[in-house]
Amino acid sequence: MRVTEGGGVHRVVIVGAGFGGLFAAKFLRRAPVQATLVDRTNHHVFQPLLYHVATGILSSGEIAPATRDVLHRHANVEVQLGEVTGFDLDARQVMVTRPGGREVKLPYDSLIVAAGVGGSYFGHDEFEQWAPGMKTLSDALAQRGRIFGAFELAELEEDPEARKALLTFAVVGGGPTGVEIAGQIAELSRRALKGNFRNFDPKSVRVVLFDGGKEILANFGDKLSGKATSELEQTGVEIHTESIVTSVDADGVEVKGPDGEITRYAARTTIWAAGVQASPLAKLLAEASGAETDRAGRIKVLPDCSLPGHPEIFAVGDMMNLNDLPGVAEVAMQTGIHAARIIKKRVESGADSTPFKYRDLGSMAAVSRRRAIVSFHGLRVSGWLGWIMWMFVHLAFMTGFKNRFTAGLHWMMAFGGRGRPQRAIVGDEIGDA
Numbered sequence: 001m002r003v004t005e006g007g008g009v010h011r012v013v014i015v016g017a018g019f020g021g022l023f024a025a026k027f028l029r030r031a032p033v034q035a036t037l038v039d040r041t042n043h044h045v046f047q048p049l050l051y052h053v054a055t056g057i058l059s060s061g062e063i064a065p066a067t068r069d070v071l072h073r074h075a076n077v078e079v080q081l082g083e084v085t086g087f088d089l090d091a092r093q094v095m096v097t098r099p100g101g102r103e104v105k106l107p108y109d110s111l112i113v114a115a116g117v118g119g120s121y122f123g124h125d126e127f128e129q130w131a132p133g134m135k136t137l138s139d140a141l142a143q144r145g146r147i148f149g150a151f152e153l154a155e156l157e158e159d160p161e162a163r164k165a166l167l168t169f170a171v172v173g174g175g176p177t178g179v180e181i182a183g184q185i186a187e188l189s190r191r192a193l194k195g196n197f198r199n200f201d202p203k204s205v206r207v208v209l210f211d212g213g214k215e216i217l218a219n220f221g222d223k224l225s226g227k228a229t230s231e232l233e234q235t236g237v238e239i240h241t242e243s244i245v246t247s248v249d250a251d252g253v254e255v256k257g258p259d260g261e262i263t264r265y266a267a268r269t270t271i272w273a274a275g276v277q278a279s280p281l282a283k284l285l286a287e288a289s290g291a292e293t294d295r296a297g298r299i300k301v302l303p304d305c306s307l308p309g310h311p312e313i314f315a316v317g318d319m320m321n322l323n324d325l326p327g328v329a330e331v332a333m334q335t336g337i338h339a340a341r342i343i344k345k346r347v348e349s350g351a352d353s354t355p356f357k358y359r360d361l362g363s364m365a366a367v368s369r370r371r372a373i374v375s376f377h378g379l380r381v382s383g384w385l386g387w388i389m390w391m392f393v394h395l396a397f398m399t400g401f402k403n404r405f406t407a408g409l410h411w412m413m414a415f416g417g418r419g420r421p422q423r424a425i426v427g428d429e430i431g432d433a
């Protein structure tokens with residue numbers, strides 16, 4: 001390993017084991033550095049498939065492998081569990097609170113921060129209690145409890161109106177996350193749960209999707225958005241565009257429609273899939289380095305993803321803003337690798353840093369069973385072919401052969417047949433009937 005001027009091995013601290021941090025750590029495998037990857041959880045989450053955990057298709061392990069297992073062959077990378085709480089940029093230290101509350105300082109020569117984003121309630125944080133989002137594995141498991149719990153409670157409910165509210169699912173946000181979860185809840189009720197209940201027909205489930213814009217999946221353009229709308233409606237999702245959720249409580253949502261009228265929808269399960277807010281670490285780094293943040297709190301980085309006045313610090317992935325690149329996995333992976341490559345070259349040969357260039361690999365969203373839309377450099381694909389492409393891309397990007405294999409099997413069961421094997425509820429998400 002190459003030693004630094006101070007006499008030690010070049011130390012890299014990476015914050016976050018999401019797509020940005022994990023791919024940076026993987027890239028450093030053959031670099032002459034000693035890396036430490038810190039995350040508040042012990043796993044890497046494949047966020048695009050969280051909704052498959054929430055709707056009983058995949059197990060948590062299939063989308064969230066242990067980070068230290070993923071990196072077990074990377075001898076120069078150490079994985080540590082801990083919550084990063086701050087930075088001392090002058091002393092080049094990261095403050096970490098370990099499980100049990102012990103506070104430690106991790107020294108670094110280079111730092112990569114990839115702490116991602118959380119949900120945003122646009123100034124209405126009180127909605128979160130009734131309309132949680134889905135960013136982490138525990139969010140997905142909690143949503144699974146709420147979704148399958150609502151069916152259990154509906155079976156016990158004698159009052160028809162109360163049962164109707166239990167069997168109404170409100171989804172807020174018509175981007176890929178909202179569309180995918182709404183589509184899967186509709187599929188679940190119309191196919192997978194057939195014959196499971198004695199006191200109601202799961203087909204009576206109402207899934208209502210609200211979006212403030214003129215169309216759902218607006219980033220895909222009119223044509224694909226239109227296709228997705230009709231396919232989603234065929235699956236059983238009721239779509240309300242130009243509809244802004246103004247209030248959420250335990251029993252439902254209030255929505256301001258295109259005519260300005262407020263309508264109340266009785267729904268005992270509301271899922272929030274609208275808006276993001278950068279990790280608080282973005283603000284801490286911005287304040288310490290003089291960098292700006294955007295409206296979503298994302299830190300504005302220099303063209304090489306570093307911070308102004310601190311070429312040794314990189315912010316990558318969802319928490320940073322570089323030319324308004326989208327908050328998608330590809331940007332996180334590519335910026336993580338870019339930062340790691342700069343560090344490797346600097347340590348090896350003192351090479352200058354280079355600006356980040358994004359290779360856009362397109363975007364896709366699964367609308368329902370065997371239906372997806374794909375947009376790739378002017379190519380627009382939908383329906384069955386889109387779904388095959390969606391499946392291959394997701395399998396390719398999942399971590400680990402075993403996970404790919406079992407996820408493939410579970411998809412065959414869920415999409416070829418009616419299987420939803422992962423339905424156990426272990427939390428306390430089920431409310432009172």
Ligand SMILES: Cc1cc2nc3c(=O)[nH]c(=O)nc-3n(C[C@H](O)[C@H](O)[C@H](O)COP(=O)(O)OP(=O)(O)OC[C@H]3O[C@@H](n4cnc5c(N)ncnc54)[C@H](O)[C@@H]3O)c2cc1C
Pocket residue numbers: 015016017018019020021038039040041043044045046047048049050051082083084085114115116117134135176177279281316317318319327328329330332364365
């Ligand atoms: C439901 C959902 C569906 C999505 N679907 C798609 C899709 O279909 N296609 C696509 O391209 N993208 C999709 N995305 C976006 C994609 O997942 C993100 O762009 C990507 O995960 C960003 O990677 P990241 O490394 O920046 O952040 P993350 O993956 O969010 O990772 C951040 C990591 O930092 C850790 N962390 C945060 N704060 C701290 C702290 N203080 N201390 C220690 N650790 C900390 C977290 O535990 C986490 O492991 C989806 C996202 C979600 C939530």
